Amino acid sequence: MAAIRSLMDKGVFLSVNREVGRINDGGKACPGNIKPLSEAQADAYNQILVQMMNHPVTLLHGVTSSGKTEIYIHLIQKTIDEHRQVLYLVPEIALTVQLTERLKRVFGNRLGIYHSRYSDAERVEIWQRQLSGHPYDVILGARSAVFLPFQRLGLVVIDEEHETSFKQQDPAPRYHARSAAIVLAQMYGARTLLGTATPSAESYHNARQENTGLSVSTVAIRTSGCPR
Numbered sequence: 001m002a003a004i005r006s007l008m009d010k011g012v013f014l015s016v017n018r019e020v021g022r023i024n025d026g027g028k029a030c031p032g033n034i035k036p037l038s039e040a041q042a043d044a045y046n047q048i049l050v051q052m053m054n055h056p057v058t059l060l061h062g063v064t065s066s067g068k069t070e071i072y073i074h075l076i077q078k079t080i081d082e083h084r085q086v087l088y089l090v091p092e093i094a095l096t097v098q099l100t101e102r103l104k105r106v107f108g109n110r111l112g113i114y115h116s117r118y119s120d121a122e123r124v125e126i127w128q129r130q131l132s133g134h135p136y137d138v139i140l141g142a143r144s145a146v147f148l149p150f151q152r153l154g155l156v157v158i159d160e161e162h163e164t165s166f167k168q169q170d171p172a173p174r175y176h177a178r179s180a181a182i183v184l185a186q187m188y189g190a191r192t193l194l195g196t197a198t199p200s201a202e203s204y205h206n207a208r209q210e211n212t213g214l215s216v217s218t219v220a221i222r223t224s225g226c227p228r
Contacts, residue, residue: 029108084154091163112136143177153188
């Protein structure tokens with residue numbers, strides 16, 4: 001250190017204080033990497049936008065491999081363009097790994113990942129980032145992500161909403177992340193999208209109560225009330 005300080009005094013070295021985060025930088029956002037929607041996906045996307053104008057919660061009922069994730073990405077980009085934030089919930093930590101690279105190609109450093117596999121220091125860093133003047137526009141995470149602070153939440157996407165993994169039985173506090181996320185969205189005046197190939201009984205019942213017909217495309221939507 002004495003030698004380094006001597007070189008700094010002579011102007012050979014320059015001392016710079018810079019905060020280095022523990023979370024990897026996703027690079028610059030590239031909306032141009034968003035793939036165009038197929039005719040069926042575009043039809044479902046437009047129906048979702050119409051339903052969201054009148055309902056706080058919408059159920060996207062699409063068969064497996066019908067392209068629901070691509071619809072999510074288009075909705076997320078639309079929400080970001082409106083200068084609002086997105087919470088994207090998945091039932092298992094393993095799914096965040098699969099989605100991370102796909103979402104990073106589009107949203108870059110606007111994307112934050114949050115789940116219990118991160119260390120306490122990493123989770124604190126994300127928490128502080130969300131409270132700062134430059135929070136993440138998109139948070140991808142497991143059920144614990146519902147407890148993160150948001151400043152301008154505009155959309156909550158709950159993928160595979162039927163999964164029982166969203167319900168924490170142990171340890172306390174015991175909660176259902178799907179229901180908690182819907183309440184969180186209502187607090188911010190945001191919209192919630194429930195996506196699944198096999199809707200839960202309560203979500204399907206709520207959708208049927210709205211008497212909304214099924215789309216003729218391969219991806220179908222129904223409006224839904226808050227799951228009880």
